[in-house]
Amino acid sequence: MSLTILGNEIIVYTGSVFLAIGIFGNIGNIYIFSRLSTYRRTPCIFYYLIASMCNLHVMLFQLIPLIITSNYNFDLSRTSIVWCKMRTYFTTSITPISFTCVCLATIDQFFATSQNDRIRRFSHIKIAYRCVVITTIFWLIHGISGAVFYSNISGWCTSTNAIFNTYATIYVSVIVCLLPITVQSIFGWLVYRNLRQTIILAREQADRQATRMILMGVLLVLISISPYGAISIYLLTTANIQKDVNQLTKEYFAITIALLITYMYFIGSFYIFVFASPRFRQSVRRQIFWRFKSNNIRPT
DSSP states (O other), rough: HHHHHHHHHHHHHHHHHHHHHHHHHHHHHHHHHHHOOOHHHHHHHHHHHHHHHEEEEEEEIHHHHHHHHHHHOOOOHHHOOOHHHHHHHHHHHHHHHHHHHHHHHHHHHHHHOOOOHHHHOOHHHHHHHHHHHHHHHHHHHHHHHHHHOEEEEEEEEEEOOOHHHHHHHHHHHIIIIIHHHHHHHHHHHHHHHHHHHHHOOOHHHHHHHHHHHHHHHHHHHHHHHHHHHHHHHHHTTTTTSSSHHHHHHHHHHHHHHHHHHHHHHHHHHHHHHHHHHHHHHHIIIIIHHHHHHHHOOOOO
C-alpha cells in the first residue's frame, strides 16, 4: 500500500471519528454556554462560545469535504470556482477567528486573576464583545485575499501568485501555529503565577479549576498545532529545493498526519472542560444528559 492511499484511508476513518466527536462537543459547548446566564456573563466563556461556533463551522465545511475527497476522490473545489473561493475564504477567515478567541480567553484569565485592580477591570464582558467584533471584522476582511487569488487552475483549486503563496505559508506558520502557541504558553504561565499569589480563600476552588482548564488548553494547542507548524516551516524553507516523487509522497503523508492532529484542537475544548471542571461536568449532566433522558421517558 502506497503512502498516498494509506494517508487517504487514515483521513477517512480517523476524520470520521473526529467529525462525530467534534460536532457533539462543539454543539455541547454552544448549548451550555449560551443557555446558562452565569456562563454568558463570563468574558472567558464568551470567547470560547465564539470559538466553538467557528470550530463547528470547520467541522462542517472543512473536515467533511476533506473526508469526501479522500474517500471518493471527488473535490468540488476542483470543478467549481465558486466553492474553490468560498472554501479558501472560510479557511482564511473563520479558522483564525477561533484561534484568536482562544488566545483572548487566556489573556482575559490573566486579567481576571491579577491582584492589580486596574488590570482586573480589563476582564469585562463589554470588552469581550468589542474584541470579538473587531476580531471578526478583521479576519473576515483578511479572508478576501484568499478568495481573490485562489481559482481553478488545471483542475486544482490553487493560487499562482508567488507573493501570495509565500505569504500564505508564513501566515500558516506564524498566525495559525506559532502565535497561538506563544500566547497560550506565556499567558497560561502568567495565570498560573497569579493564582499562586492569590490568597482569597473564597475563590480557591474556582481558581484551581481555571488553572487546570488553562494549562490543559495550552497542552492541547501544543500537541495539536505544533506538528503542522513544523511541517509548514519545513515546506517554506525547502520550497526552492528540487524534490523527487518519493520525497513529495513522504511530505504529503506527513502533511496528512499533521493536518489530522491539528483537528484535535477543533474538537478538544468540550472534553477538556468536562475533565477539568466539575462545574462544567455538572452542567453537561443537567442540561444535556438528564434533559435527554427526561424527554425519552416522558409519556405520550
